[in-house]
Amino acid sequence: MLKIVTIVGARPQIIKAAALSRTIRKMFSDEISEIIIHTGQHYDNNMSEVFFEELEIPKPHLNLHIGSASHGEQTAQMLIGIEKVLLVEKPDYIVLYGDTNSTLAGALAGIKLQIPVVHIEAGLRSFNKNMPEEINRIMCDHASTLLFVPTKTGIENLEREGFKTGSSSPYTSDRPGVFHCGDIMFDNLIHFSEMAGRKTDILQNLNLKEKEFVLCTIHRDNNTDSHERMKQIISALCYIQENLGLEIVIPLHPRTSKIMESSLPKELYRRLTGNRNIHLIPPVSYLEMIALEKTACLILTDSGGVQKEAYFFKKPVVVLRPETEWVEIVENGAGIIADADEDKIVEAAKYFLKNNPLAFPEIFGDGHAAEFICRMMLGQKPNGIYKPD
Ligand code: UD1
Ligand code: UDP
Numbered sequence: 001m002l003k004i005v006t007i008v009g010a011r012p013q014i015i016k017a018a019a020l021s022r023t024i025r026k027m028f029s030d031e032i033s034e035i036i037i038h039t040g041q042h043y044d045n046n047m048s049e050v051f052f053e054e055l056e057i058p059k060p061h062l063n064l065h066i067g068s069a070s071h072g073e074q075t076a077q078m079l080i081g082i083e084k085v086l087l088v089e090k091p092d093y094i095v096l097y098g099d100t101n102s103t104l105a106g107a108l109a110g111i112k113l114q115i116p117v118v119h120i121e122a123g124l125r126s127f128n129k130n131m132p133e134e135i136n137r138i139m140c141d142h143a144s145t146l147l148f149v150p151t152k153t154g155i156e157n158l159e160r161e162g163f164k165t166g167s168s169s170p171y172t173s174d175r176p177g178v179f180h181c182g183d184i185m186f187d188n189l190i191h192f193s194e195m196a197g198r199k200t201d202i203l204q205n206l207n208l209k210e211k212e213f214v215l216c217t218i219h220r221d222n223n224t225d226s227h228e229r230m231k232q233i234i235s236a237l238c239y240i241q242e243n244l245g246l247e248i249v250i251p252l253h254p255r256t257s258k259i260m261e262s263s264l265p266k267e268l269y270r271r272l273t274g275n276r277n278i279h280l281i282p283p284v285s286y287l288e289m290i291a292l293e294k295t296a297c298l299i300l301t302d303s304g305g306v307q308k309e310a311y312f313f314k315k316p317v318v319v320l321r322p323e324t325e326w327v328e329i330v331e332n333g334a335g336i337i338a339d340a341d342e343d344k345i346v347e348a349a350k351y352f353l354k355n356n357p358l359a360f361p362e363i364f365g366d367g368h369a370a371e372f373i374c375r376m377m378l379g380q381k382p383n384g385i386y387k388p389d
Pocket of ligand 2: 011012015217219251252282283284285286287289290302303304305306309
């Protein structure tokens with residue numbers, strides 16, 4: 001039996017882990033045993049617990065309850081906690097997702113103990129080291145033994161850093177296996193998309209009609225921690241609501257809701273919160289989120305995951321960042337990078353709302369990334385599933 005320790009901590013990691021856990025339970029329960037460790041990075045019920053329940057993820061074996069702290073303190077405490085678990089469990093692999101501080105701590109703990117690191121969502125680059133996530137993903141990739149890459153661009157990024165595809169097993173951290181396997185979030189969407197319509201009533205509760213609202217999320221530190229950037233983004237949202245006749249739904253990350261009032265000029269804050277057609281709501285569950293994504297006419301976001309989900313649902317996306325790791329979305333014309341610039345955001349929204357024809361070629365695999373990953377960890381040939389070119 002192959003034993004893996006999976007580390008989760010932040011909302012998107014819990015969601016991604018659902019796909020692998022589900023696949024292990026359905027197809028590999030005789031071959032893979034999984035121990036889930038939650039670092040506690042996200043701890044509010046609607047940032048953590050809700051996803052375990054809704055996505056039927058087994059309860060974590062252990063929650064380290066690290067919580068919020070500065071980058072150094074948070075990562076260091078996680079490193080200590082994860083190392084203790086690894087020393088006891090001695091797994092065959094430690095499995096990590098994405099680019100958060102929980103990912104970085106897991107990668108350091110794993111490589112130092114020479115426990116092979118599996119990185120899911122490897123190879124993504126923003127080429128902006130001011131982003132904490134860019135540091136985390138580079139460090140994790142370079143500590144990994146198996147790198148599972150969602151896109152072709154991710155493979156090219158890794159090749160530029162000296163990684164090689166096509167090498168044969170046994171893989172080691174010095175001679176890692178690099179695989180283009182599609183996106184594990186796409187597995188989830190295929191699984192949950194139809195359910196989202198049936199099992200949630202968020203659209204009715206907010207009285208929203210198909211294609212008559214814009215969905216927006218904001219949580220990146222360079223947006224939330226800058227008064228000017230928050231001002232530009234919120235001014236654009238107010239303009240879009242007031243002048244383009246669309247409702248706006250903003251499920252607010254706790255980071256954003258905590259600073260909103262103090263960050264914005266008083267008048268803009270009143271304009272935002274006094275507008276009944278702008279729905280500022282707490283973070284929603286995954287099924288609620290995908291119900292919103294499927295029904296919105298346009299999505300504005302600085303989230304990585306939400307950009308991809310917009311594309312999966314064939315919705316245009318305005319990226320509230322200076323760059324994106326998901327460059328294919330922009331190259332295909334389904335996304336526009338508007339940064340935190342009020343004029344650019346409004347122009348991009350107007351452009352997409354004209355209903356110009358958009359193309360969404362398949363770039364995120366076939367929805368079987370989790371099966372591919374399990375088979376590679378087991379040393380099996382992933383026959384019959386996604387064969388990237
Ligand atoms: C983290 C990840 C980011 C990811 C995001 C997903 C890092 C460096 N960043 O950012 O890559 O896109 O998660 O959502 O790992 N807070 C709460 N309750 C919670 C969680 C957070 O109130 O349950 C508040 C706290 O004030 C905390 C702040 O949000 O200080 C930031 O949380 P943190 O986990 O440090 O980073 P995120 O911005 O969530
Ligand atoms: N999400 C959610 N509820 C919300 C906002 C986002 O379930 O209120 C989901 C979203 O559908 C996606 C993931 O969280 O699957 C994205 O996470 P987030 O934006 O926090 O982080 P990022 O992807 O930028 O790292």
